[in-house]
Amino acid sequence: MSPPATAIHARTIAVFLTAFATLFGLDALLFRTRLYLSILEPGSTTGLFELTLRSERQAQAENGDNLVVTLGDSRFGYLPRLANELKPRSGYVFRSAGVAGSDPRSWYYMLRDLDPTARRYRAIVFGVDDYDDEDTYIDHDEDMRALHYAIVRLRLADAVDFTSSFRTWRSRWEAVRGIFLKGFVLQRDVQAFLSHPAKRIDEVRLNRRGFAYWTYTYDEDPRSLAGLQIDWAAWKASFPPSADPVQLNTVKHSLLRPVAPQTGHFAEFRRRWYGRILDRYRGSRTKIIFARLARGPVVRPDSLVRKKSASIREFASRPNVYLCAEHAFDSLERPELFKDAVHLNREGCARFSRMLVEEVAAILGKP
């Protein structure tokens, strides 16, 4: 006699629930423990983020109590090695936890694990393009790179919070799926590992040994845009004869770009994520400092700049939050100090590193 239909339905439901629980367990075993994370691709977004975090954790143990950490994207072109040459004068050790392409959303999760007690640093310095908020064509809310940077740091408890920070349902679905089953986010990493496992293990070993040293001793590209001129009325740029395609492209996309519609999304994004970071450090001894970075080799005219709000200036009213002088780094806004339209070159980074130390030390005072 065959079993009744309800018993078969109950069995099917039990089988599906068991299968899902097993899948979740398998995923957790691989991606929530060191099992796979110890062999992440060092050059991937996740791998770079994790290597940086690891290297900064080590630096916490090796350096004294006067640590200043900086967070920013690739535009925050300063070199801790040069900044630390001024340690005898400033009294502070500078470290960088910034990762190219990252944003305040990923920094929040980075800091949560880098500084769990919110007391480890004397100051955290954020490099920002402007203290005012101008929407560009980059939609920060929808930037899925945040999921890839922070995936290892994300916990189940972040599901609602992190997911709801994306605007569209499609991105939210991608985010929630990744938080519950991290393999979805790390699948390309796994596929590459399965293709060349020995090569990966070698790369991981090499990076474990050398990453901290390479990044600390890194020196920026000496190329420059010296000779760049922009005729804003004619909307035309004249390049030096040696300009390469990257330089041409970045000038076109970053400087000669039309004004984007001002939606207020960027201000909202900054308020949300910097706001959360500041909330973590409320009442802490750690000071939060914002530095307005040099805007570019040529500054866009005021007629092309829209500023409807100033979230960073608003933060300055909170205790423990400081802004570097707004025009402190304006002297770097020269073509000969930029390697392309957005990044400082070797000389620019060197000057900026020293100027930043002066500014931060002035805010922090003697240790």
Added chain:
Amino acid sequence: MLFNTPQFFLFLAAALVLFHAAPRAGRKYILLAASYFFYATWNPKFLALLFTLTAIDYSAGMALERFARKKLILIVSLAANLGFLGFFKYYNFLAANLAALLGRPMRSFWLDIVLPLGISFHTFQSMSYVVDVYRGEQRAIRNPIDYALFICFFPQLVAGPIVRAREFFRDLLDRRPPNGGDISRGLFLLVLGLTKKMAFADPFAILADGYFSNTAGAPGRLTAWSGVLAFGLQIYFDFSGYTDMAIGMAKLLGFHFPVNFRRPYLASSITEFWRRWHISLSRWLRDYLYIPLGGNRRGAATTYRNLMLTMLLGGLWHGASWNFVIWGGYHGVWLSLERMARGDRPAGQERSWWYPLQALATFGLVLIGWVFFRAKDLPESLYILRQMFTGAPGRILIEPWHWGLAAVSLAVALAEEQFDWLERLAQAPGWAYATALTALWFCIEIFGVVDVSIPFVYFQF
């Protein structure tokens, strides 16, 4: 709404809930409404076409039982179906050939025609019904709702399997709700099909699309073979994955569709390949084309002619291009040659010791055929074939992890061939069923293409 999107699964969940909550007599109305909604999400304008074809063939079925001039009714019905199919699918093909013949610009008689979704499938299904009624093998369906559902049933509306009327109405009129075994097997097939599509077909689709979108930019023997192999694996996993999902969904709704694929790449001859590949189409072509043409009953020459005609038309059914005709002809030639070599003996039922070589050779021949199927035109097909046989070595496009996927699927296929265990897995002990589901989901998680929805290959037909 593609089968591999979250939107479709929301739609399916809603349809299943409504179906199972409704009284038995009302369930077909739910299915009909869901099917029309599903079709309308693609392009609601073409609902009118679906209604028209449904009305014509429903009326033809009724008329065939009432009136004496059966042949005329049959011709009118077939002409209507083929007329719509011909206009939407083949008009521009014919127009372009006519223009070329007259020495005029290619687009002289061109019309901007959108190919209605699934038209090749539902017209064939509809025609088979009318022919069956004409032959007296099927009673005319009295209830227009029943007939409409036969034409537009959403699990198989877009890409089959092409179901015979008696198979469909047996389940519909029986009104028996799906039993526990159906639900269990249906859900398993749904997951299996989705895995085949997302974790196996789509990664190979990315490779194949990359190669076929710029064949001139990727010369070389190994490059061409690996690009074609990628497409061969893509189309199998894609279509059989879709079919598994369709059969699985049908089971969840109380319908039992015939199997459409039986591990075709393990075939030891082209004849056997066609008994394992797209079985519902092969069966349709056999019953409504090959046998009416005389089949193999009128001597060798007629048999070869019939084989060639069937395969040429079968090729053309796939798409309006000479490449599909050549693809069909290519298979027709091999079928004829095998028939010639075999005589009246049935095609390889028993495996000989050299079966692995036969299977490998057959797979190679099928891959060569796929070149015509996938390349955009004849010159590109010939270029790829030249690269495959006379090109410089080039580089292999397939990454080691892709080989791993292919090896896993080969192992599963060999085990399935021997033990037929996949179908029975749903009745296996709970831990075995759960382990299989976990393995399938894990494949989707690690290998599935989840950033983009790659359309099913056969949705374009």
